[in-house]
Amino acid sequence: MSLEALWTMQYRDAGGWQSGGVVVLETGRLFGGDSSFYFIGGYNMAGDKLTAKAAVEHYDGSNFSAFGVPLKSFSVEGEFTRKGNLMEGYFWQPGNPSLRLPILLTRRADLP
Secondary structure, eight states: OOSOEEEEEEEEETTEEEEEEEEEEETTEEEEEOSSEEEEEEEEEETTEEEEEEEEEEOSSOOBOTTSSBOSEEEEEEEEEEETTEEEEEEEETTEEEEEEEEEEEEEEEOO
């Protein structure tokens, strides 16, 4: 089962798993977004651990980010553990690793 695929992404807050978006992983690159933000970056896989970095940009609607504050442009770093069709981990803003946003990625489709 290839890592390179279309994945869905869900954020978790105090109320449980909330809305999210999509992520495409392809040849070390990642692309994705939700209804208000898009992101572009890269990833590295070593064993069952994925690390990622991405630039995030607001494009529509509210700029209230999943981190709980309004943002127009920001960067994120992430670390995830893969278990079959699922990856669980966190995104955080560089310089603030203590404020982690829990993320669940679910593999949905092969890339064409």
